[in-house]
Amino acid sequence: MGKADAGAADFKLVGFKNFVRVNPRSDRFRVIRFHHVEFWCTDATNAARRFSWGLGMPLVAKSDLSTGNPVHASYLCRSGDLCFLFTAPYSPCISASEPASAASIPTFSHHACRDFAAIHGLGVRAIAVEVEDAEVAFAASISHGAKPMSPPVFLDGRAVVAEVHLYGDVVLRYVSYKTTNLDPSLPDLWFLPGFEPMDVSSAYPADYGIRRLDHAVGNVHELGPAVSYVKQFTGFHEFAEFTSEDVGTSESGLNSVVLANNEETVLLPMNEPVFGTKRKSQIQTYLEHNEGPGVQHLALMSDDIFRTLREMRRRSSVGGFEFMPSPPPTYYRNLKDRAGDVLSHEQIKECEELGILVDRDDQGTLLQIFTKPIGDRPTIFIEIIQRVGCMMKDDQGEEYQKGGCGGFGKGNFSELFKSIEEYEKTLEARRTVESAQA
Numbered sequence: 001m002g003k004a005d006a007g008a009a010d011f012k013l014v015g016f017k018n019f020v021r022v023n024p025r026s027d028r029f030r031v032i033r034f035h036h037v038e039f040w041c042t043d044a045t046n047a048a049r050r051f052s053w054g055l056g057m058p059l060v061a062k063s064d065l066s067t068g069n070p071v072h073a074s075y076l077c078r079s080g081d082l083c084f085l086f087t088a089p090y091s092p093c094i095s096a097s098e099p100a101s102a103a104s105i106p107t108f109s110h111h112a113c114r115d116f117a118a119i120h121g122l123g124v125r126a127i128a129v130e131v132e133d134a135e136v137a138f139a140a141s142i143s144h145g146a147k148p149m150s151p152p153v154f155l156d157g158r159a160v161v162a163e164v165h166l167y168g169d170v171v172l173r174y175v176s177y178k179t180t181n182l183d184p185s186l187p188d189l190w191f192l193p194g195f196e197p198m199d200v201s202s203a204y205p206a207d208y209g210i211r212r213l214d215h216a217v218g219n220v221h222e223l224g225p226a227v228s229y230v231k232q233f234t235g236f237h238e239f240a241e242f243t244s245e246d247v248g249t250s251e252s253g254l255n256s257v258v259l260a261n262n263e264e265t266v267l268l269p270m271n272e273p274v275f276g277t278k279r280k281s282q283i284q285t286y287l288e289h290n291e292g293p294g295v296q297h298l299a300l301m302s303d304d305i306f307r308t309l310r311e312m313r314r315r316s317s318v319g320g321f322e323f324m325p326s327p328p329p330t331y332y333r334n335l336k337d338r339a340g341d342v343l344s345h346e347q348i349k350e351c352e353e354l355g356i357l358v359d360r361d362d363q364g365t366l367l368q369i370f371t372k373p374i375g376d377r378p379t380i381f382i383e384i385i386q387r388v389g390c391m392m393k394d395d396q397g398e399e400y401q402k403g404g405c406g407g408f409g410k411g412n413f414s415e416l417f418k419s420i421e422e423y424e425k426t427l428e429a430r431r432t433v434e435s436a437q438a
């Protein structure tokens with residue numbers, strides 16, 4: 001058994017304080033980056049347009065009846081490197097007479113897609129990563145315990161797609177290219193064969209500054225087996241973890257582990273519920289409403305969170321996404337002490353106006369905000385983030401930001417709790433003064 005095998009076999013949650021971050025560079029195959037996220041739904045047109053408008057992700061490509069695909073309707077929204085794909089099934093009677101190759105997503109299944117939408121509502125079916133070679137990635141994963149979902153499929157000799165089980169009804173999709181011609185004007189080259197460009201010249205809305213997927217988080221019943229499984233077949237290492245006790249309040253109701261690839265650009269956190277707290281764990285609520293494990297949130301990185309938030313908030317009540325309630329003013333009074341050396345007075349004011357939370361770790365600073373659940377059920381939501389600091393230079397002298405810079409917002413649990421308590425005290429003081437005056 002190799003070094004990575006030994007590490008993978010003995011996963012144990014140790015908590016934030018005892019966790020020592022090391023990067024053993026133990027990936028079992030070369031992972032390049034997050035490639036896309038596919039949502040399964042019952043009507044892709046409406047879902048894609050809502051996300052496009054709410055997040056500022058122009059609709060750039062399609063594969064549907066109009067492109068000769070009678071199997072599924074798929075629409076692709078893109079902002080920077082972030083690609084969201086929305087897929088819904090057409091009538092199986094219509095596609096039954098067509099060759100299987102008519103579907104541009106070769107792993108699409110009518111039956112599975114219909115079941116998925118009925119059981120989970122709107123949700124993420126696939127987290128896709130670009131790998132050097134999807135065949136190699138699939139073979140390495142299977143030989144290290146991954147449950148196969150789809151063997152490698154060659155698409156027009158240009159791309160390869162394969163899938164393994166991740167958690168719940170979510171798959172980890174491997175995508176690789178056989179060509180170096182990834183012409184940005186041709187989605188059948190830079191995305192997948194069968195996709196045709198949509199008219200982006202008249203596309204509305206414009207981009208609001210979102211650039212890429214930072215992390216994709218899953219909720220599972222039990223962390224131990226889920227983390228061991230993914231660690232074992234990917235070779236990913238533990239990048240961070242925290243338990244309910246670490247966050248300074250037992251109210252969080254969750255334990256969490258973050259897995260990362262060698263370059264720490266593909267971050268896959270997982271949460272499990274914690275029981276016995278006053279309030280029911282939000283993870284348990286998710287598991288019940290989602291009818292099992294699934295993707296809890298997608299953290300989207302903006303290159304200007306203030307601009308992104310201004311644009312998103314403008315659309316909150318007109319078809320966009322609503323945000324969780326902003327913290328009380330006491331949170332921002334304390335923020336001057338916590339982050340006054342990184343954020344200017346104006347930036348702190350802007351955080352308060354937009355309801356942005358701030359946290360930091362030993363390396364950098366994280367600005368974050370969460371939407372309310374994005375569909376009917378209290379399940380999946382979106383996080384918008386910007387990371388500040390941790391700039392490094394690669395071998396070619398190119399500047400890049402270290403993955404996970406500033407953490408994932410662990411400190412905000414206790415900070416929010418504290419500021420709410422302080423705020424409630426100010427309200428009590430006000431009531432006392434008012435009743436004395438009456």
Ligand SMILES: [Fe+2]
Nearest residue numbers: 215299383408
């Ligand atoms: Fe997050």
